[in-house]
Amino acid sequence: MATTLKIKLISFDYRLLDLWVKKIVELALKHNSSIKGPIPLPTETKLYTVLKSPHVNKPSMEHFQKKMHRRLILISDYDSRLFSHFEKMSLPASLDLRLSLVS
Numbered sequence: 001m002a003t004t005l006k007i008k009l010i011s012f013d014y015r016l017l018d019l020w021v022k023k024i025v026e027l028a029l030k031h032n033s034s035i036k037g038p039i040p041l042p043t044e045t046k047l048y049t050v051l052k053s054p055h056v057n058k059p060s061m062e063h064f065q066k067k068m069h070r071r072l073i074l075i076s077d078y079d080s081r082l083f084s085h086f087e088k089m090s091l092p093a094s095l096d097l098r099l100s101l102v103s
Contacts, residue, residue: 010096041070
């Protein structure tokens with residue numbers, strides 16, 4: 001049974017996320033791997049409500065939101081050089097890359 005490399009990318013900035021997804025897909029295609037994706041996963045939105053002034057004026061509140069964008073890429077028929085290349089990538093601080101092997 002062949003193993004599949006599962007790459008999950010998470011970021012607050014969708015433009016940066018799409019740029020790195022494109023780089024990863026190009027790199028995998030360069031190594032003659034078969035790719036499924038990028039699959040957009042649901043965007044997680046967190047809402048925060050903060051009082052503008054402490055202790056008074058309850059109706060006066062500010063609302064902030066934080067959106068977490070996620071993409072999934074499945075790569076099969078890869079070689080070990082590709083896997084080690086993903087581990088050594090220097091990513092921006094606002095981007096999270098999670099690698100896992102699925103059989």
